[in-house]
Amino acid sequence: MTLWWIGDVVLLVVVLPVVVYLLHTVLGAAKSIVPSVERIAAVAAAGSRDLDGAALLATTQDQATRTIAGVAQYGGSLDVILDDAAEGGR
Amino acid sequence: MTPRLGLVAAGGVLLVAVLLIVAALVAYLVSVIVALARIARGLDAVIAGVGEIVEKSAPVNDIVAAINGQLDAGVDALEGLLVKKAGLTDAVGLIDGLYPGAAANGLRNFPDSAAVTAPRIAEVYTKGTLTLARLGREAPIAAANPAGPVLRNVQAGSLAARLLYPEVRQSRPERLSRSPVIGTDAPVQYEQRDDIGAPRRRLPHRAAGSSNGTPSAAPTP
Numbered sequence: 001m002t003l004w005w006i007g008d009v010v011l012l013v014v015v016l017p018v019v020v021y022l023l024h025t026v027l028g029a030a031k032s033i034v035p036s037v038e039r040i041a042a043v044a045a046a047g048s049r050d051l052d053g054a055a056l057l058a059t060t061q062d063q064a065t066r067t068i069a070g071v072a073q074y075g076g077s078l079d080v081i082l083d084d085a086a087e088g089g090r
Numbered sequence: 091m092t093p094r095l096g097l098v099a100a101g102g103v104l105l106v107a108v109l110l111i112v113a114a115l116v117a118y119l120v121s122v123i124v125a126l127a128r129i130a131r132g133l134d135a136v137i138a139g140v141g142e143i144v145e146k147s148a149p150v151n152d153i154v155a156a157i158n159g160q161l162d163a164g165v166d167a168l169e170g171l172l173v174k175k176a177g178l179t180d181a182v183g184l185i186d187g188l189y190p191g192a193a194a195n196g197l198r199n200f201p202d203s204a205a206v207t208a209p210r211i212a213e214v215y216t217k218g219t220l221t222l223a224r225l226g227r228e229a230p231i232a233a234a235n236p237a238g239p240v241l242r243n244v245q246a247g248s249l250a251a252r253l254l255y256p257e258v259r260q261s262r263p264e265r266l267s268r269s270p271v272i273g274t275d276a277p278v279q280y281e282q283r284d285d286i287g288a289p290r291r292r293l294p295h296r297a298a299g300s301s302n303g304t305p306s307a308a309p310t311p
Contacts, residue, residue: 001093001096001097001100004097004100004101004104005100005103007104008100008103008104008107011104011107011108011111012103012107012110015107015111016107016110016111016114019111019114019115020114020118023114023115023117023118023119023122024118026118026122027118027121027122027125030121030122030125030126030129031121031125033125033129034125034128034129034132037128037129037132037133037136038132040132040136041132041133041135041136041139043139044135044136044138044139044140044142044143045135045139047139047143048139048142048143048146051142051143051146051147052146054146054147054149054150055146057149057150057153057154057157058149058153060153060157061153061156061157061160064157064160064161065160067164068160068161068163068164071164071167071168072163072164072167075167075168075171078171078175079171079174079175082175083175084174084175085173085174085175085176085177085180
């Protein structure tokens, strides 16, 4: 019977506090992850919104193509109407 | 306390202890489950946002590379045209004149241009040449005013513009009579006058003589 009482005391004084401590630590870690994940989700959503203008890059590419084509035509015209640099000159 | 009663009491305490442990396990594990569920929902939102980012940014590399390629081609063409029309040295001088210090970097397709000493271009370029130069560099920042007077280099400028001027000097200078050659080895020698360099025999105001104000004869050589 004495062993029974010793087992009871060990269970209440040692095992139960250890179990509570470990579970409390796990719960604290899990709860600390939650705000971090929520902030990451907000940042990801904001980053996605920032990239809404990426679709306009296709328009930018088209504009750049037209601009360079115009510059090429202009340069070609200048090539025709302007003399080349003199050989050996400045 | 009888041994039987003591045994029952010990068993009861053991049962209570086990119940307490189980209750603690349930309470904490339920809280952990709730926290993990919130984490899972947050990660779902993160994955959705990251998926959108990946989807939206997928064509960026190709488009930016294409734009850069087109701009590179434009810069190549403009640099080549500038060097072709103005010459490497003048091109560097022109760039440095318009954008002071820019010539130190040189032209991208002409590595030798970085070593060229930029001449001072304070003359001789047309509006068209200035515009051409601005096309190759960032346009809004201009050191010179294209609305100013047209300056032209008659040697490196446009032949068509040169033809606007009288034919005698601007486009056919080689047909002009040559300047006289002077010196001891000149093809035409002139007789040397003895009085050049010698002291005057009579001063001009004394030669006037009378006070009637009439000019006298020139001094005798």
